[in-house]
């Protein structure tokens with residue numbers, strides 16, 4: 001993944017994708033536009049919350065990022081989000097916006113599957129009650145599998161013949177087929193390793209192809225389930241059923257996108273003090289020392305809605321969860337922030353500006369420093385790289401959280 005990460009929001013109609021996109025993109029903290037070359041209508045910039053390097057060095061007061069923002073050591077790093085709309089059962093056969101959906105999807109590096117956990121919409125997004133959302137988790141993955149399987153099986157005869165006549169490796173042959181999904185040879189290798197396949201490709205049966213495709217989907221489209229609408233009274237049942245079937249809690253996040261949007265709006269109108277994704281909020285009644293200069297809530301219906309939000313969401317689930325959904329997707333991609341600075345001792349970029357850690361780039365954990373240099377500096381020649389304390393860092397060293405994550409590139413041959 002040499003380019004910036006792209007996270008796709010998928011889910012059936014009315015599951016809450018647009019609301020989730022709004023809740024992740026309308027960050028009041030946002031400053032400056034993010035330099036993506038083309039912004040499609042279905043793309044938006046979201047903000048991934050990370051621990052900023054400024055806190056490590058007691059320099060939070062001087063942290064003014066070029067893109068995104070930083071508040072008290074919590075940094076909001078821009079990431080691209082893609083709203084992949086139009087998915088219904090049968091999409092791989094062209095139903096709904098079928099092929100358009102799948103075409104959009106191939107650019108995503110990770111997916112957030114927005115599941116309507118309230119049980120109030122059926123598989124097509126139509127209003128109902130008591131719907132079992134566990135089905136959505138299963139059919140959505142099934143659509144992606146059948147789409148890729150279908151494309152592979154249609155051509156399997158000629159793929160096999162070519163494979164034999166060119167004496168290619170299984171990785172090369174598969175990568176030829178999977179490159180259109182944004183795959184790399186390393187991804188294909190990992191997926192074959194994952195299933196420990198020893199049979200030569202020309203002997204693969206249909207079920208072997210299915211296993212390969214399933215491993216490929218896990219590698220190429222790591223997915224987080226955002227069980228949305230947890231503010232709804234019927235959500236408990238669905239949460240129970242899904243978490244029981246999928247116990248990998250790192251891949252499941254409970255969200256209420258609408259509550260996040262609502263609270264941010266109230267915060268803008270100064271009815272509450274709320275920090276995006278926070279574990280609670282303050283109204284004027286609780287703000288005894290008038291720290292936040294809030295407005296009194298006089299509308300009884302608004303007060304009831306706020307009380308309900310506290311009871312149904314914050315007391316029960318702790319937060320609206322949307323920030324965690326993005327963080328969970330970033331974890332699936334093993335993303336680590338790298339701070340590039342011009343002066344490794346002051347962490348600034350210029351002698352006349354005391355702002356620190358202005359630039360932050362997300363890379364995959366374990367990436368070599370040389371690759372980070374190429375990603376950030378492009379063709380600009382870099383003679384050597386320094387880390388904290390001015391210590392030279394080898395281009396073959398790797399990047400990890402807190403290790404080689406603050407770098408200074410010295411230009412020259």
Ligand SMILES: Nc1nc2c(ncn2[C@@H]2O[C@H](COP(=O)(O)OP(=O)(O)OP(=O)(O)O)[C@@H](O)[C@H]2O)c(=O)[nH]1
Nearest residue numbers: 013014015016017018019085228229256257258259
């Ligand atoms: N109770 C509740 N309702 C929500 C939540 N998120 C979204 N909704 C509601 O669900 C409905 C559908 O939300 P959208 O965001 O338009 O859903 P979508 O998935 O983008 O739908 P399509 O555009 O049809 O694909 C709207 O009425 C939202 O207000 C939530 O967290 N809780």
